[in-house]
Amino acid sequence: MPRFSANLGFLWTELALPDAIRSAASVGFDAVECHWPYDTDAGDVCAALRETGLPLLGLNTRRGDVDAGDNGLAALPGREAEARAAIDEAFDYADAVNAGAVHVMAGIADGADARQAFVSNLRYSVSRAGARMVLVEPLNAFDAPGYFLNTTQQACEIIKEINAPNLKLMFDCYHVGRTEGDVVGQLHACLDHIGHIQFASVPERGDPSGGTLDYRSVFAAIDALGWKRPLGAEYRPNGPTEASLGWMSPDK
Structure with missing residues (x-):
């Protein structure tokens, strides 16, 4: 049976982050992860993590000026200073809360300069990360049009070029399912480069009990690959989070 991490960017969003961590623990999640925790005092997050015993697997770099259309900064030529300030901020926060990884968001760009x-x-x-992991994640063109990183092959080529042991792929079954289709085949193809796996139904991005992707088979395939780390539940619940958790029961 897989272990699961609650992505608190989508789950229990009505709660402050420390209380969302407590809610995730109360229903049996094995870990938590988040998107942009920077407005929450790191000490309060640490207190909730200590109280629950849950690890915080990762967080994202800031997207930049969202109102102006930014969705990450790291692939934007001419904005290196902003990108590196966001990277520093993310790793400073990760150090404070002992988060395992930082997802460095690429942004909307294309071409050789990007x-x-x-x-x-x-x-x-990767030099700034120390013992922590750096993650990159391809996003599908339906949800993130124009995003620089959009396929697992593109991500793996960059990972191989940089050749750093702490640079890994965040493999989101939802994004891969929307863009590339063969989720299990891509899991096998990318396994050596994967640092974290996330999931949601395809195409709705709801809980994994619906949609066109059979998560019983996907989770069984992940087990067969020998994957031991918690899988990230990064889906949008249709209503209260607690009402969406039937998929966590072994008999479902």
């Missing part, structure tokens, strides 16, 4: 900026900022990230 790739060069992304590779340069990732090299900076």
Whole structure:
């Protein structure tokens, strides 16, 4: 039976982050992860993590000026100073709360200059990370049109080029399912580079009991690969989070 991490960017969003951590523990999650925790005092997050015993697996770099259309900064030529400030902020917060990884968001860009900026900022990230993991995640074009990183092959090529042991792929079954289709095949193809796995139904991004992707088979395939770390439940519940958790029962 897989272990699961609650992504608190989507689950229990009506609660303050420390209380969301407590809620995740109360229903049996094995870990938590989040998106942008920076407005929450790190000491309060640490207190909730100590109280519950849950590890915080990861967090994201800031997206930049969201109102102006930013969705990450690391692949934006000419904005390296902003990107590296966001990377520093993310690792400072990760250090304070002992988060295992930072997802460095690429942003909306394309072309050779964008790739060069992304590779340069990732090299900076892996040197800044210390013992922590740096994650990159391809996003599908339906939810994130124009996002620089959009396929697992593209991500793995960059990971191999940089060749740093702490740079890994965040494999989101939802994004892969929307863009590439063969989720289990891509899991096998990318396994050596994967640092974290997330999931949601395809195409709705709801809980994994619905949609076109059979998560019983996907979870069984992940087990067969020998994966031991918690899988990230990054889905949008249709109503209260507690009402969406039937999939966690072994008999479901």
